[in-house]
Amino acid sequence: TSATSLCSQSLMLAKAKEEWDQEIVDKQAEKERYLSERVTPLHTSGLSLSQLQDLCRELHEKVEIVDEERYDIEAKCNHNTREIKDLKIKVLDLRGKFKRPPLRRVRVSADAMLRALLGSKHKVSMDLRANLKSVKKEDTEKERPVEVGDWRKNVEAMSGMEGRKKMFDAAKSPTGQ
Numbered sequence: 001t002s003a004t005s006l007c008s009q010s011l012m013l014a015k016a017k018e019e020w021d022q023e024i025v026d027k028q029a030e031k032e033r034y035l036s037e038r039v040t041p042l043h044t045s046g047l048s049l050s051q052l053q054d055l056c057r058e059l060h061e062k063v064e065i066v067d068e069e070r071y072d073i074e075a076k077c078n079h080n081t082r083e084i085k086d087l088k089i090k091v092l093d094l095r096g097k098f099k100r101p102p103l104r105r106v107r108v109s110a111d112a113m114l115r116a117l118l119g120s121k122h123k124v125s126m127d128l129r130a131n132l133k134s135v136k137k138e139d140t141e142k143e144r145p146v147e148v149g150d151w152r153k154n155v156e157a158m159s160g161m162e163g164r165k166k167m168f169d170a171a172k173s174p175t176g177q
Contacts, residue, residue, distance in 0.1 A: 042055075
């Protein structure tokens with residue numbers, strides 16, 4: 001089983017590597033397609049010096065506009081990351097300050113529980129004790145063995161302390177002295 005699991009793992013890794021390589025190729029093709037749509041090729045052949053200078057000025061203006069947009073987006077991204085860090089610190093601080101109270105066991109009747117779950121409009125009464133199995137005392141008494149000897153009957157015969165037993169009985173009764 002270990003050989004088959006090792007083989008299956010190696011097959012899965014090979015398949016994942018193939019998919020990853022294909023994904024990289026697809027991204028590169030998508031990038032080239034996007035750039036070919038957005039960026040037109042420059043035709044500088046046959047232009048005079050003044051036309052080339054005008055073309056350079058236009059390109060510089062476009063580059064400045066793109067740099068401004070990039071700077072604005074970068075500033076927003078940095079602001080958001082700082083705000084996220086601050087909020088994470090606040091959350092950690094709040095977690096440390098509050099203690100969770102220990103839960104107490106609350107006794108609730110079945111009717112009160114149903115009222116809480118179903119709302120006060122529904123008045124459902126369930127007697128859960130009615131479903132319990134009733135046990136008769138007679139049945140339990142019949143099952144117990146009755147032939148257990150009473151150890152107090154033969155105390156005098158077993159111990160040989162007749163005099164002490166009489167003294168004990170005399171001391172126990174209040175009318176004795």
